[in-house]
Amino acid sequence: MSSDPACRPGRSLRLRSLLIGIGALISSLVLLLAAWVVRIEWTHLADSEAGLTRARRLQDVLRVAEMASRERGPANGVMGEDLPTPAGSLERLAQARERTDAAFDALHAQLPPGEDASRHLGDTRERLKAARAQVDRIAAKPAPQRRAGELRQAVSDMFEVIDDLAPVATRFTDEARQAAPELAGPLTAARRAADLRELAGRLGSLFTSALARRQVLGLDERLAIEHLRGRIEELRQQLQRSTSTLPATPQVAQAMALMQQRYFGDTQAFIAEQLRIGMSDGRFELDTSGFAARYVPDMDSFLLLRDALLEQALTQARAERDRAALRLSWAAAGAGLTLLLLVSVVVIVNRRVVQPLTDSTAIVSALAAGRLDQPVPQHGARDEVGDLLRALELLRQDSLERQALERERQNLIELLRDQSNTDFLTGLLNRRGFMALGGAQLPALHRRGAEIAVAVFDLDHFKLINDRHGHICGDAVLDAIGEACRQWCRRGDLVSRYGGEEFVILMPDCTVQGAWQQAERLRNGVASLRIEAPGHPAPIEVTISVGVATCRPGETDLARIISRADTALYAAKREGRNRVRVYQEPAPGERSPA
Numbered sequence: 394m395s396s397d398p399a400c401r402p403g404r405s406l407r408l409r410s411l412l413i414g415i416g417a418l419i420s421s422l423v424l425l426l427a428a429w430v431v432r433i434e435w436t437h438l439a440d441s442e443a444g445l446t447r448a449r450r451l452q453d454v455l456r457v458a459e460m461a462s463r464e465r466g467p468a469n470g471v472m473g474e475d476l477p478t479p480a481g482s483l484e485r486l487a488q489a490r491e492r493t494d495a496a497f498d499a500l501h502a503q504l505p506p507g508e509d510a511s512r513h514l515g516d517t518r519e520r521l522k523a524a525r526a527q528v529d530r531i532a533a534k535p536a537p538q539r540r541a542g543e544l545r546q547a548v549s550d551m552f553e554v555i556d557d558l559a560p561v562a563t564r565f566t567d568e569a570r571q572a573a574p575e576l577a578g579p580l581t582a583a584r585r586a587a588d589l590r591e592l593a594g595r596l597g598s599l600f601t602s603a604l605a606r607r608q609v610l611g612l613d614e615r616l617a618i619e620h621l622r623g624r625i626e627e628l629r630q631q632l633q634r635s636t637s638t639l640p641a642t643p644q645v646a647q648a649m650a651l652m653q654q655r656y657f658g659d660t661q662a663f664i665a666e667q668l669r670i671g672m673s674d675g676r677f678e679l680d681t682s683g684f685a686a687r688y689v690p691d692m693d694s695f696l697l698l699r700d701a702l703l704e705q706a707l708t709q710a711r712a713e714r715d716r717a718a719l720r721l722s723w724a725a726a727g728a729g730l731t732l733l734l735l736v737s738v739v740v741i742v743n744r745r746v747v748q749p750l751t752d753s754t755a756i757v758s759a760l761a762a763g764r765l766d767q768p769v770p771q772h773g774a775r776d777e778v779g780d781l782l783r784a785l786e787l788l789r790q791d792s793l794e795r796q797a798l799e800r801e802r803q804n805l806i807e808l809l810r811d812q813s814n815t816d817f818l819t820g821l822l823n824r825r826g827f828m829a830l831g832g833a834q835l836p837a838l839h840r841r842g843a844e845i846a847v848a849v850f851d852l853d854h855f856k857l858i859n860d861r862h863g864h865i866c867g868d869a870v871l872d873a874i875g876e877a878c879r880q881w882c883r884r885g886d887l888v889s890r891y892g893g894e895e896f897v898i899l900m901p902d903c904t905v906q907g908a909w910q911q912a913e914r915l916r917n918g919v920a921s922l923r924i925e926a927p928g929h930p931a932p933i934e935v936t937i938s939v940g941v942a943t944c945r946p947g948e949t950d951l952a953r954i955i956s957r958a959d960t961a962l963y964a965a966k967r968e969g970r971n972r973v974r975v976y977q978e979p980a981p982g983e984r985s986p987a
């Protein structure tokens with residue numbers, strides 16, 4: 394039964410391997426799926442971060458452009474005022490330049506060094522420096538010496554600084570759009586608002602030359618002003634269209650309304666009036682500073698709108714980043730929990746099912762092999778596996794009882810067998826046991842060429858002992874003779890109480906000479922005994938007569954050998970007892986003594 398493969402413990406090990414394999418496979422699939430989801434969410438998060446970073450950079454670029462644009466007011470101011478330039482104008486210009494430089498520094502700090510945008514901004518600053526030097530050269534001249542051409546050039550150089558920032562702004566807008574497409578709307582609209590501020594500023598700057606010299610506007614200035622007004626209107630419409638598609642925020646709505654009211658309401662009428670004067674007699678009521686004081690504040694409505702749109706974009710980007718981070722956390726936590734659950738399931742199934750099955754298989758195999766010493770493990774749960782283990786324990790207990798009963802039965806059989814072959818008085822073999830064992834030994838002894846002898850001895854006048862001292866004393870004497878046999882016979886000799894007071898000894902590996910010596914030793918030993926018998930004060934002395942015969946080659950009939958030894962025994966009795974006689978084989982033609 395133990396050879397049945399189903400009983401081998403290996404089965405259960407394979408079941409555990411299967412469980413671990415399935416667990417590992419499902420875990421791998423879950424991990425793969427989780428890695429895929431986490432990767433997607435990670436990409437979303439990275440894109441959102443990138444979109445936010447680019448939106449902030451765009452905000453900084455637009456701030457640089459705003460500051461450079463604001464710097465044009467004080468620059469135009471000092472170029473429009475005669476020497477000595479008022480300290481207040483110089484102070485305003487210095488402060489404006491400081492603010493522009495600070496905005497440049499802040500933007501530079503955001504960019505990794507060596508990046509294209511960083512290098513480009515470096516070039517733009519050089520261009521700004523050159524434009525400022527040109528402004529300072531013109532402002533250092535007396536007003537009459539300042540030519541219209543150089544004034545326009547100086548203004549144009551300042552414009553170019555702003556134009557130079559446009560590619561950087563476009564680049565960050567594109568990068569933000571690629572990383573987070575939802576930012577495209579508000580960022581594009583914010584750039585349009587910034588462009589409107591710039592164009593409005595340029596429009597004002599075109600009046601600078603005529604205002605400074607209180608002259609009519611030149612044809613190219615008039616054309617440029619009309620061109621800019623057209624561009625401004627066009628941009629306004631684009632801005633309206635783009636903001637109308639965005640999710641409306643109160644800040645953007647308010648900034649749009651303010652822009653419409655202030656710049657495209659009051660300020661447009663003011664510009665139209667200045668244009669009319671510039672096209673008629675050039676007698677402006679305001680100088681450049683007065684013009685700037687009236688015109689510039691209304692342009693701030695563009696900046697309010699730009700900032701509101703940028704804030705909307707940044708808020709969107711931050712919200713998207715936070716959502717992506719949350720989704721990423723959920724995905725990672727979900728994957729971790731699923732894995733934990735899987736591992737728990739594998740551990741529980743292993744502990745509740747596979748391990749008990751493994752133990753059960755080992756126990757069943759042990760039971761099948763008859764090994765009952767292996768205890769069945771305790772399993773507290775009231776489930777099928779628990780029932781199985783409890784049933785196995787019952788089976789084991791039952792088998793243990795059966796085994797004990799079987800052992801008892803075997804012992805009893807052994808005992809009975811021994812008793813049936815043993816003489817109850819001396820503990821030696823009885824006749825039956827002697828004949829069975831001795832008869833079985835002879836063939837093997839012959840096969841290895843051993844010499845075999847048999848001795849038969851009988852107590853002398855034993856009847857007298859019984860008669861004089863009683864049967865119990867006779868039994869004690871027989872018992873003492875048995876002890877003497879154990880003491881004086883060799884280890885391999887087979888000794889038996891053959892019947893009554895007659896004993897037979899089978900002596901393997903014994904020549905006739907050896908047998909005679911052995912018999913003599915035994916006879917002397919018995920004669921020297923002083924046997925204590927119950928109820929008998931004096932020790933009893935006995936003698937024995939012994940007959941010895943040897944086994945003929947190949948002879949296996951034990952009874953015949955005993956018969957020959959018996960013949961020798963009778964001879965010993967006849968000759969006076971207490972002696973050993975060896976059976977003499979009759980000469981050819983002579984009759985057997987028996």
Ligand SMILES: Nc1nc2c(ncn2[C@@H]2O[C@H](COP(=O)(O)OP(=O)(O)OP(=O)(O)O)[C@@H](O)[C@H]2O)c(=O)[nH]1
Pocket residue numbers: 851852853854855856857859863864865866867868871892893894966970
């Ligand atoms: N106490 C006792 N006596 C036994 C037992 N078996 C046989 N005897 C006695 O042994 C005696 C044998 O006597 P006999 O055959 O005449 O032989 P003997 O008296 O020994 O004389 P020889 O053999 O000629 O020397 C008988 O009295 C039997 O009763 C036994 O188990 N116990």
